[in-house]
Ligand code: DX5
């Protein structure tokens with residue numbers, strides 16, 4: 001079943017925004033061991049979004065704690081002056097928001113010139129047409145299923161239709177479709193069926209606070225998505 005899923009592997013990306021910042025290195029090691037594929041890094045500036053999280057120095061400090069892909073989600077404006085710092089800190093993917101500045105094409109060129117995978121994130125109100133003319137510069141589309149700025153918000157269901165539209169738009173291209181916000185085992189199947197292959201989860205992964213809980217939580221999300229993809233669980 002599901003030939004169209006075959007090209008992009010299923011990815012679970014815990015967001016460390018929901019972790020215990022007092023022991024960030026240990027939290028990263030634990031989600032790595034618990035089965036995370038990517039580590040999702042939410043960078044917030046108190047300007048583009050109404051919250052402040054952490055920046056390149058913190059990312060650099062946790063880089064030695066895992067070999068997993070560092071998937072940076074920059075909720076900052078402007079972003080261009082900081083791209084090099086995030087690349088040097090060890091981010092593998094650098095995703096910027098389509099709404100964050102007037103020169104999206106330039107930002108994506110800059111990320112690729114730094115040798116990193118380039119992503120574009122779309123807020124819930126942003127149409128998919130925002131990526132139409134930059135599609136050749138995109139390795140990843142990050143569909144926000146909450147308004148960015150905080151963890152623990154409710155999943156916005158219109159993201160499902162947006163994922164379907166992006167899947168159609170990116171068909172045949174090596175582009176990951178990632179969804180972020182309010183994602184847990186309850187919606188993972190629907191998201192995978194719609195065409196998302198990368199699922200970010202903060203609260204749904206870090207609830208429980210132990211390595212054992214993280215294993216259970218990641219498996220629950222992975223199994224729900226894998227089932228919808230027609231893959232063995
Ligand atoms: C929101 C962030 C998300 C968030 C996800 O601005 O981009 O990555 O941490 O957290 P949950 O899974 O709790 O919605």
Ligand code: ZN
Pocket residue numbers: 015040041042073180200
């Ligand atoms: Zn995020």
